[in-house]
Amino acid sequence: xxxxxxxxxxxxxxxxxxxxxxxxxxxxxxxxxxxxxxxxxxxxxxxxxxxxxxxxxxxxxxxxxxxxxxxxxxxxxxxxxxxxxxxxxxxxxxxxxxxxxxxxxxxxxxxxxxxxxxxxxxxxxxxxxxxxxxxxxxxxxxxxxxxxxxxxxxxxxxxxxxxxxxxxxxxxxxxxxxxxxxxxxxxxxxxxxxxxxxxxxxxxxxxxxxxxxxxxxxxxxxxxxxxxxxxxxxxxxxxxxxxxxxxxxxxxxxxxxxxxxxxxxxxxxxxxxxxxxxxxxxxxxxxxxxx
Amino acid sequence: xxxxxxxxxxxxxxxxxxxxxxxxxxxxxxxxxxxxxxxxxxxxxxxxxxxxxxxxxxxxxxxxxxxxxxxxxxxxxxxxxxxxxxxxxxxxxxxxxxxxxxxxxxxxxxxxxxxxxxxxxxxxxxxxxxxxxxxxxxxxxxxxxxxxxxxxxxxxxxxxxx
Numbered sequence: 001x002x003x004x005x006x007x008x009x010x011x012x013x014x015x016x017x018x019x020x021x022x023x024x025x026x027x028x029x030x031x032x033x034x035x036x037x038x039x040x041x042x043x044x045x046x047x048x049x050x051x052x053x054x055x056x057x058x059x060x061x062x063x064x065x066x067x068x069x070x071x072x073x074x075x076x077x078x079x080x081x082x083x084x085x086x087x088x089x090x091x092x093x094x095x096x097x098x099x100x101x102x103x104x105x106x107x108x109x110x111x112x113x114x115x116x117x118x119x120x121x122x123x124x125x126x127x128x129x130x131x132x133x134x135x136x137x138x139x140x141x142x143x144x145x146x147x148x149x150x151x152x153x154x155x156x157x158x159x160x161x162x163x164x165x166x167x168x169x170x171x172x173x174x175x176x177x178x179x180x181x182x183x184x185x186x187x188x189x190x191x192x193x194x195x196x197x198x199x200x201x202x203x204x205x206x207x208x209x210x211x212x213x214x215x216x217x218x219x220x221x222x223x224x225x226x227x228x229x230x231x232x233x234x235x236x237x238x239x240x241x242x243x244x245x246x247x248x249x250x251x252x253x254x255x256x257x258x259x260x261x262x263x264x265x266x267x268x269x270x271x272x273x274x275x276x277x278x279x280x281x282x283x284x285x286x287x288x289x290x291x
Numbered sequence: 292x293x294x295x296x297x298x299x300x301x302x303x304x305x306x307x308x309x310x311x312x313x314x315x316x317x318x319x320x321x322x323x324x325x326x327x328x329x330x331x332x333x334x335x336x337x338x339x340x341x342x343x344x345x346x347x348x349x350x351x352x353x354x355x356x357x358x359x360x361x362x363x364x365x366x367x368x369x370x371x372x373x374x375x376x377x378x379x380x381x382x383x384x385x386x387x388x389x390x391x392x393x394x395x396x397x398x399x400x401x402x403x404x405x406x407x408x409x410x411x412x413x414x415x416x417x418x419x420x421x422x423x424x425x426x427x428x429x430x431x432x433x434x435x436x437x438x439x440x441x442x443x444x445x446x447x448x449x450x451x452x453x
Contacts, residue, residue, distance in 0.1 A: 005310055006311060006312055007292065007311060008294065008358075034354070035350070051355075105419075107335050109349050109404075110354070
């Protein structure tokens with residue numbers, strides 16, 4: 001792989017990284033694992049003048065869980081480490097499942113959850129679960145920092161609310177509420193390695209067999225990972241049944257806006273949405289009762 | 292502008308001046324003549340370029356050489372010690388796990404990444420571990436067999452040492 005020339009920087013603090021990013025201006029890109037960025041540069045979809053590699057920035061590669069508060073995933077935490085982290089596996093199993101469902105071993109050893117979000121593919125494996133769990137991302141720049149709920153983060157394929165000069169430094173996932181359960185379901189044409197044709201994240205809060213709250217996010221069936229709000233309403237306040245889940249699936253399918261591409265046809269995606277969203281709610285409810 | 296870096300490959304240190312835009316794969320193959328590591332898709336899909344960086348498998352085609360300055364790199368050339376093949380290499384030969392050979396270096400490095408973390412993998416775990424490595428001859432069964440056999444060889448060796 002031969003790439004057009006660019007300058008390369010490894011700042012050692014968030015402050016210096018923000019400064020560099022602002023100074024370099026257009027054509028300067030932040031790199032975490034590089035597994036999406038370098039492919040885009042290679043394919044000519046992006047022209048880089050400078051790459052700012054975050055690997056030496058202190059304090060952003062950690063994963064920490066504080067009981068009663070939540071989980072913080074640093075921007076440089078690799079997918080492998082997120083997927084295998086003991087606290088994430090026990091407290092946030094769906095976050096772990098989504099991280100380990102991303103690409104292949106080599107890419108997971110390099111790539112990050114933050115990078116998967118910033119790349120903003122509609123099919124991003126890590127987006128749906130983090131969105132239903134109410135994740136919030138921290139964006140920093142020389143002007144300061146702001147917090148953005150992940151449900152407001154995506155703007156279109158490859159587009160996010162990140163402004164020029166801003167860097168996503170961490171992802172916070174609140175402590176799962178009492179009675180809650182989460183699930184991640186996905187399907188791709190060629191097994192695990194391929195990008196998901198459809199992926200679904202769901203969270204429910206159960207109270208004595210009644211679904212008090214439900215959140216569903218569909219991936220790869222719209223320009224951004226999307227909430228299926230009408231489908232959520234189908235089950236809210238109700239006792240889950242096979243019939244109700246079928247109705248929920250149909251509603252989610254109706255809400256979705258899939259396109260036909262090399263991975264699946266729009267028609268097939270609509271069927272997958274129905275099946276996977278019902279399955280996700282069912283599993284989420286099962287996980288809720290386990291606690 | 293070129294940057295001066297030190298690559299520690301298979302225990303040897305090399306001081307090089309490289310353009311930041313060059314991949315680790317290019318530098319290994321073209322500057323260090325370590326052509327055992329292959330270049331396939333160039334996009335991180337095929338696994339032919341797999342090497343270990345600080346003990347973990349990565350796609351060398353998607354790794355900038357400047358980004359691994361000072362880190363420990365292991366390529367397929369680092370598996371054997373002198374004339375003695377690594378148990379993974381022996382098992383690949385014994386089980387006929389090599390056809391055209393283009394994927395072999397990457398397969399062996401992915402096998403090493405797996406066996407370093409999981410010395411007794413199941414067939415399913417082996418399949419998952421090489422799911423980022425494509426064999427264009429489609430000889431997967433023999434590769435899975437070979438990795439299972441390599442695990443046994445490595446475990447026997449360890450027991451003998453103890």
